[in-house]
Amino acid sequence: MQSTESLPDIPTRGPAKPLPYVISGIALAIAIILPLVVPMYASKTPTFAGFPFFYWYQMLWVPICAVLIGISYILMTREDRRRRAVLKTAGPAGAGRHAAPETDESHDGGAEK
Numbered sequence: 001m002q003s004t005e006s007l008p009d010i011p012t013r014g015p016a017k018p019l020p021y022v023i024s025g026i027a028l029a030i031a032i033i034l035p036l037v038v039p040m041y042a043s044k045t046p047t048f049a050g051f052p053f054f055y056w057y058q059m060l061w062v063p064i065c066a067v068l069i070g071i072s073y074i075l076m077t078r079e080d081r082r083r084r085a086v087l088k089t090a091g092p093a094g095a096g097r098h099a100a101p102e103t104d105e106s107h108d109g110g111a112e113k
Contacts, residue, residue: 014086020079024072031065 044052
Protein backbone atom coordinates (compact mmCIF):
# COMPACT_ATOMS: atom_id res chain seq x y z
CA MET A 1 0.00 0.00 0.00
CA GLN A 2 1.31 3.44 -0.84
CA SER A 3 1.87 6.11 1.75
CA THR A 4 -0.20 9.28 1.59
CA GLU A 5 2.93 11.31 2.28
CA SER A 6 4.38 12.95 -0.81
CA LEU A 7 8.02 12.60 -1.69
CA PRO A 8 10.15 15.75 -1.58
CA ASP A 9 10.91 17.50 -4.83
CA ILE A 10 14.14 16.17 -6.27
CA PRO A 11 16.04 18.86 -8.19
CA THR A 12 17.15 18.01 -11.70
CA ARG A 13 19.49 20.99 -12.08
CA GLY A 14 21.92 22.92 -9.97
CA PRO A 15 21.66 26.64 -9.19
CA ALA A 16 21.44 29.03 -12.11
CA LYS A 17 23.88 31.79 -12.94
CA PRO A 18 22.00 34.95 -13.98
CA LEU A 19 24.45 36.27 -16.61
CA PRO A 20 23.53 33.86 -19.48
CA TYR A 21 19.84 34.57 -18.90
CA VAL A 22 20.38 38.33 -18.92
CA ILE A 23 22.46 38.23 -22.09
CA SER A 24 19.89 36.00 -23.81
CA GLY A 25 17.05 38.25 -22.72
CA ILE A 26 18.78 41.35 -24.06
CA ALA A 27 19.64 39.65 -27.36
CA LEU A 28 16.07 38.46 -27.84
CA ALA A 29 14.65 41.86 -26.84
CA ILE A 30 16.84 43.52 -29.47
CA ALA A 31 15.72 41.00 -32.10
CA ILE A 32 12.06 41.64 -31.28
CA ILE A 33 11.84 45.34 -30.42
CA LEU A 34 14.11 47.09 -32.94
CA PRO A 35 12.35 45.75 -36.06
CA LEU A 36 9.05 46.89 -34.55
CA VAL A 37 10.11 50.55 -34.28
CA VAL A 38 8.86 51.44 -37.75
CA PRO A 39 9.31 55.25 -37.52
CA MET A 40 13.05 54.62 -37.19
CA TYR A 41 13.27 53.20 -40.73
CA ALA A 42 10.18 54.51 -42.52
CA SER A 43 11.96 56.32 -45.36
CA LYS A 44 12.98 55.76 -48.98
CA THR A 45 16.56 56.89 -48.63
CA PRO A 46 19.24 55.64 -48.56
CA THR A 47 18.68 53.05 -51.24
CA PHE A 48 20.70 49.86 -51.61
CA ALA A 49 20.78 48.05 -54.96
CA GLY A 50 17.64 49.92 -55.96
CA PHE A 51 15.72 48.95 -52.81
CA PRO A 52 14.37 51.72 -50.57
CA PHE A 53 15.73 51.82 -47.01
CA PHE A 54 12.39 50.59 -45.62
CA TYR A 55 12.74 47.22 -47.38
CA TRP A 56 16.46 46.50 -47.13
CA TYR A 57 16.52 47.46 -43.45
CA GLN A 58 13.87 44.84 -42.73
CA MET A 59 15.75 42.23 -44.78
CA LEU A 60 18.94 43.11 -42.90
CA TRP A 61 17.23 42.09 -39.67
CA VAL A 62 16.61 38.52 -40.88
CA PRO A 63 20.25 37.37 -40.51
CA ILE A 64 20.78 39.64 -37.49
CA CYS A 65 17.84 37.99 -35.70
CA ALA A 66 19.10 34.55 -36.69
CA VAL A 67 22.48 35.31 -35.14
CA LEU A 68 20.95 36.76 -31.96
CA ILE A 69 18.63 33.78 -31.54
CA GLY A 70 21.54 31.42 -32.19
CA ILE A 71 23.61 33.14 -29.50
CA SER A 72 20.72 32.85 -27.07
CA TYR A 73 20.29 29.17 -27.88
CA ILE A 74 23.99 28.43 -27.36
CA LEU A 75 24.05 30.31 -24.06
CA MET A 76 20.96 28.54 -22.75
CA THR A 77 22.09 25.04 -23.77
CA ARG A 78 25.52 25.58 -22.20
CA GLU A 79 23.93 26.86 -19.00
CA ASP A 80 21.53 23.92 -18.91
CA ARG A 81 24.40 21.44 -19.40
CA ARG A 82 26.38 23.17 -16.66
CA ARG A 83 23.42 23.06 -14.27
CA ARG A 84 22.79 19.37 -14.96
CA ALA A 85 26.48 18.56 -14.53
CA VAL A 86 26.44 20.14 -11.06
CA LEU A 87 24.20 17.35 -9.78
CA LYS A 88 26.13 14.64 -11.61
CA THR A 89 29.48 15.78 -10.23
CA ALA A 90 28.13 16.25 -6.70
CA GLY A 91 29.04 12.60 -6.09
CA PRO A 92 27.89 10.52 -3.13
CA ALA A 93 27.81 13.51 -0.77
CA GLY A 94 25.50 15.48 -3.05
CA ALA A 95 23.47 12.44 -4.06
CA GLY A 96 22.48 11.77 -0.46
CA ARG A 97 20.76 15.11 -0.16
CA HIS A 98 18.67 14.63 -3.29
CA ALA A 99 17.93 10.92 -3.07
CA ALA A 100 14.40 9.72 -2.45
CA PRO A 101 13.81 8.58 1.12
CA GLU A 102 13.98 4.85 1.69
CA THR A 103 10.86 3.08 2.83
CA ASP A 104 11.03 1.56 6.27
CA GLU A 105 9.40 -1.88 6.18
CA SER A 106 9.63 -2.29 9.97
CA HIS A 107 6.59 0.00 10.34
CA ASP A 108 4.15 -2.07 8.32
CA GLY A 109 1.54 -2.29 11.04
CA GLY A 110 2.99 -5.37 12.75
CA ALA A 111 2.20 -7.70 9.87
CA GLU A 112 4.59 -10.61 9.59
CA LYS A 113 5.93 -11.88 6.34
